[in-house]
Amino acid sequence: MSAVAWIAVGSLIAWVWLLLGQGFYWRTDQRLPRQAEPARWPSVTVVVPARDEAEMLPVSLPSLLAQDYPGEAEVILVDDCSTDGTGQLARALSVRYGGLPLTVVSPGEPEPGWTGKLWAVRHGIALARQRKPEFLLLTDADIAHEPDSLRDLVAAAGSGGADGFDLVSQMARLRVVSTWERLVVPAFVYFFGQLYPFRRVNRAGARTAAAAGGCVLLRTEAAERAGIPASIRQAVIDDVSLARAVQRSGGRIWLGLAERVDSVRPYPRLGDLWQMVARSAYAQLRHSPLLLAGTVAGLALVYLAPPVTLVAGLLTGDPAAAWAGGAAWAVMTGTYLPMLAYYRQSLWLAPLLPFTAVLYLLMTVDSAVRHYRGRGSAWKGRTYSRPEATPDL
Structure with missing residues (x-):
């Protein structure tokens, strides 16, 4: 198989694992547990x-x-x-x-x-x-x-x-x-x-x-x-x-x-959403360049490779790349449908998830750039240039 086909297969394997092995994260049925009213309501x-x-x-x-x-x-x-x-x-x-x-x-x-x-x-x-x-x-x-x-x-x-x-x-x-x-x-x-x-x-x-x-x-x-x-x-x-x-x-x-x-x-506006994500994205990665590089590579393989390898396979006559890339994109799209339904949005937005993933990738990189420029996490007039990352277990 071609290198493009191998990338497509790798992305498909990743999506099968995400579908079945990541706690069924794509389901939206975790709602507030219903319970009988207590005999005494606490303060x-x-x-x-x-x-x-x-x-x-x-x-x-x-x-x-x-x-x-x-x-x-x-x-x-x-x-x-x-x-x-x-x-x-x-x-x-x-x-x-x-x-x-x-x-x-x-x-x-x-x-x-x-x-x-x-x-x-x-x-x-x-x-x-x-x-x-x-x-x-x-x-x-x-x-x-x-x-x-x-x-x-x-x-x-x-x-x-x-x-x-x-x-x-x-x-x-x-x-x-x-x-x-x-x-x-x-x-x-x-x-x-x-x-x-x-x-x-x-x-x-x-x-x-x-x-x-x-x-x-x-x-x-x-x-x-x-x-x-x-x-x-x-x-x-x-x-x-x-x-x-x-x-x-x-x-x-x-x-x-x-x-x-x-x-x-x-x-x-996009700028408002960008600020919301970029102010803390690099803190989530514990300000680690290695984690940042791994995140960028992972996002590229999981979200960008499916449409890119599908198109490349169709243009170059590589059926393995086209099939695996298309299958990975289909699984990705399917996992996004429940969230769109929860937000009462058109299900036709689901195939656009790779585009949105690119935006998040750029927001994460921008978050790291801000950190190394000393601007860190800025919010409502305050800047935390080197805030503590989320503690690990």
């Missing part, structure tokens, strides 16, 4: 870190204040040195909409060694612990919750066996409106699931750990046992780091796709 404190979120709060904060929760619950919004009146707006929204009690605090600039979000979370949790809640709900300021979201999360936490889950996290359904959002956002969740298969995360005794930072219900006792958030204070990819810390301390975790929790933040 919950919702902690919302917010930096310059005045645009998002009118949609997201009222959804938290309006939670239909039978137990004791409150909301703490941590205003992280905002310059757009985030704290004042939050108080005004509380007066306007009522609902759960709201406390707004402003901890000031983070101390050295802390990322801004985790510094805000630290102060929110510290204040919450004075009330001694049994659960903490860590949710971002751009996440909107349906009225029964908190009830469902707490009920699900009791479904993980005798002691229940210590951490229950949902991947919020991201906004998909613009053309670029349709091309990039479902693939973002698809790639995340490929890296951290939800079924493996949810298996008892699993070594794979991950969470979705926009919606994390955490037992207060588990947070204290894991040293959250001080133990992960430098993490840029804080959600995965949090899940690993809880798992290492003996906690049971669960991760799935949300049905009633949505991100309201728009990413209308």
